[in-house]
Amino acid sequence: GQNIDQPTEMTATEGAIVQINCTYQTSGFNGLFWYQQHAGEAPTFLSYNVLDGLEEKGRFSSFLSRSKGYSYLLLKELQMKDSASYLCAAWDSNYQLIWGAGTKLIIKP
């Protein structure tokens, strides 16, 4: 079956760095997405990786290893507004988006 695993909840301190991991098992693979979702709001697009390696975009970076079925989202210089759920999702061979359950990130002062 197809599956996305990510931690349920993480806690980090304002100004610090946090890494949110995601492992995936899909029928074929056409890329991996990270979305941010604040409570009561729709998800917003953060990143897309289809090739191995690290993609940096400001304070956020996303990494992909296709051979390991593994990705992580790295958040630097954490701010209180980064408190949200972070959703990992992968395109399968039919471009069906398979979603993880999300990681709730709690930022403490």
Place this chain on the structure above:
Amino acid sequence: GAVVSQHPSWVICKSGTSVKIECRSLDFQATTMFWYRQFPKQSLMLMATSNEGSKATYEQGVEKDKFLINHASLTLSTLTVTSAHPEDSSFYICSARVVPGGTGGGITDTQYFGPGTRLTVL
């Protein structure tokens, strides 16, 4: 670019009535739109894939006669919850697929989400 809107943002209705939710791509054409439902503290659940000019493809367990989807144009898809019941109360979110080279100008094949519609059925 790649802005998706939804209307209404929230709706409260009586059990047994029907509710229509609109999803629009404001600055690009979307041949494919997706409808999701999200219950509190749960992840997104794909309900159906809507392709312009053709019938929607529903996920297993989603009643197509209850959740009517129409994608009549490249910028508009609608979801109608018919004979709504309290258990249909949820956060409904649409998204539109942006394909590289399309009018959205995206460089990656991705989805952009509307702001969501919170439905409460009394």
